[in-house]
Amino acid sequence: MSALQIKKGSTKHSAYNLRPNFSDVEERHTLAVIVDNEAGVLARVIGLFSGRGYNIESLTVAEIDHAGHLSRITIVTTGTPQVIEQIKAQLGRIVPVHEVHDLTVEGASVERELALFKVEGTGDKRVEALRLADIFRANVVDSTLSSFVFEITGAPEKIDAFAELMRPLGLLEVARTGVAALSRGGAA
C-alpha cells in the first residue's frame, strides 16, 4: 500500500503537506480508484466529477477481481493542487470506494492506451500510412483494397502523434480506450 493512500483519511500522508500554498497551476494527474463492482458505482464517480465541476480527460473502468467483485477505475484529470486533493478526498468518501491512488505523485508509473484507426486511401498515401504504422509499431487488424484498420498501443502522447500523422493520409475514424496505468516496481 502506498504511503499516499488517501482513503482512510490520514492527512499526514497527504501530498498536500508537501506543498506550501494553494497554487494556480493546473496539473495533470492519473488516479487509480479501486471500487466494489456493483451497480451504480461508476455513476457515483462520474456524478462526483460533474456535480463538483471537476475535469475528466480520460476514464476507463473494468473488473479486475471477479471473486472479490472489484473494479479499477483509471481517471486522468486536471486541476490545481487544491482541486486534485479535493478530488481524491471526495472519491475516498464514496462508500464503495476502497482505495484511491494518485499515480502521478506516488512515484514512477506506466500509462498505456489502445486505439484503433481507420485510414482510407490508395497509392502513395496508402503506402505512406503503412510505413508510418510500422514505425509506430501499429498492427493492421483489418484491410480492404482501399482501407486499413490499425491497432496501436502506447502512451497517450504517442497515440496523439500517430493521429496527427494519419490525418492527411485519409483518417476516417478513431476509437481510443482511455488510459490504463500502474505504478512501476514491485509494490502494489
Added chain:
Amino acid sequence: MVVQALKDQGVDVVFGYPGGAVLPIYDEIFQQNEIQHILVRHEQGAVHAAEGYARATGKPGVVLVTSGPGATNAVTGLTDALMDSIPIVVLTGQVPTFMIGNDAFQEADTVGITRPCTKHNWLVKDTEKLSATLHEAFHVATAGRPGPVLVDIPKDVQFASGTYQAPQKGGSRRYQPQVKGDLEAITELVAALETAKRPIFYTGGGVINSGPGASQLLRELVEATGFPITSTLMGLGAYPASGTHWLGMLGMHGLYEANMAMHGCDLMINIGARFDDRITGRVDAFSPNSKKVHIDIDPSSINKVIRVDIPIVGDVAHVLEDMLKIWKARGRKTNKEGLAKWWSQINEWRKVDCLKFEQKGKVIKPQYALKRLEELTKGHDRYICTEVGQHQMWAAQYLNFEDPNRWMTSGGLGTMGYGFPASIGVQMAHPDALVINVAGEASWLMNMQEMGTAMQFNLPVKQFILNNERLGMVRQWQELLHGERYSHSWSESLPDFVKLAEAFGCKGILCKDADDLDDAIMEMINYDGPVIFDCLVEKHENCFPMIPSGEPHNKMLLGEASTKDAIGSKGAVMV
C-alpha cells in the same frame, strides 16, 4: 423483514406516508405495536421530522415513503440532511423489479435521483440481501460524518420471503472511517496552544454530532485553557451560552466580538466546522494572521476552502480527549500574559453591544419578541426549531442554548419549511418538553399542512411566527443591493392565522402590541396542545450585524446607518 430490521436497529418511531409500492411494509407495521408510525401530510414533512428527531436524540431518524412522487418529495429533506450531516434512513417503495425501466405507474429512478443527495443509497433487488442492506444503511448513516441514506425496495422484494440476518456488531467491514486523530498532529496543536497569544476555538455541528461526550470535553477544555469560544449556527449549544468564555455565534450575522476575534486571532482551532462561506466571508482576507487548526472527521473538509496548518482527521470526542491528555501531561501551560491582553481586547469589542435595539411604542420589534420568548421559556425543558430567514438569525442571536441537541435549524441548505415538521419530530422524541418553532410567516406556510399531523398525534408544538408580511431576508438584500426594488418579496393574501388554527382544531393567538406580548407568550406556553402564535412585528426591520458579501470579518455592518452602498459590485453576485 423490514420491520424486524428496524426493531433490531432500535427504531421506535417512523415518519411516513403510504402508497402502492410500500403496502406490504405498511401491512407489517399494522400488525405490530413496537414501532410507532407517524402519518405526515407530505413526504418532505416526513424527512424534516426525521431530521428533527435525529438532531434532538442523536439517533438516526427513519422515513418510509412510496415510490415515484413519494421519493421525489423526499429529495429536499435528503439534501438538507446531507448538508447538515444529519443521520436519517429513508426507505422508499419501488415498482416490482420486473417492471423497473418500463415507465411503470409511480416509477422513478429513485437511486439515480437521490445519488447526489444521499451519503449512500441502495436498490435491493434480492430479498436475501434485504436485511443485511438495511443494517448496513443504519451503519453508514451514523458512522463517520453522519448523513442521509436511502434504501429503495421493489414491491416484489417486499412480498418475497427470505432469510433474516440479525445486525452484526460494529457494522460492515467496508465502511470504517477513522475516528482517532493523528497523535503527532495533536501534539503539534497542543504546542501551538501553549504559546498562543490570541487563540480562539471555532466550533461547529461536528461537536454535536460527535455526541454529548464531545460537548463535555469541549467545556472542560475551554474552562481549563481560558480561551474564548465562538460557534457556527450548527454548533450552538455545544458550549453553553451562559459560559464566561462564550463570544456568541460568528459569521455573516454573527456577533461583532466573535467575528473580530476570528479576524484578529493568532491561533484558530476549528473543531467540527467546515469553513462555510457564511462563516468565512471573503476567503483571501479570512483571519489573515492566524495559524489554523482543523479537526474534522471528513478528510474532504480539510483544505477545501481554507488552507490549514495543522489538519487532524478524526472524531471530535476522540481528538479532544487525546488533546486534553497530552496538554495535561505537558503541564497545562498557556500564555497567560497574552491571554489577558486578548481578553481585554475582546471586552472592548463586547462593549459595542452589537445586538442592541430599541423597542419603542406598540409595534413589536422581532428582536424584542425573541428576547421575551427567551426570558419566559429559559427555565423550561426547551427545544427550538426554526425556519429559514431573518427570524432564524435573530433566534440564533437572541436565544441562549445551554446544551447540545436543543437547536434544530436548516443551516447548509437553508430550507424554508424545515422548522415546523422538524418540531414535530422533536416533540415525538421528547413528548413532555416545550418545543417551539420560531418561524417567519412565509417559511411556515411552506409546510403548514403538517398542522394535521400535530393535531392527530397530540403533539403540542408551539409555532411562534414572527409575521412581518415580508420575505424579510430577501427584502433586506433587495434593500441593500438591488436599489430597494422589492421584487416579489412581500406576502400578500396571508391567511388569518388564528382562524387557520381554529380550522385545524388547535389554538391561535394573535399579538400585535408589545404590551400584550408577555401574556400572550405565557398563554402559548401554558396551552396544552399545538399553538399557532401570530406575532405581528415591525415590517422593515433588518438583521444586523451583517458581513456584506465579498467582505472580510472586520468589515461588519452594525446598524441602519452604515448600509448604503456597503456591498460592492463584486460582492453583489454572491448570495
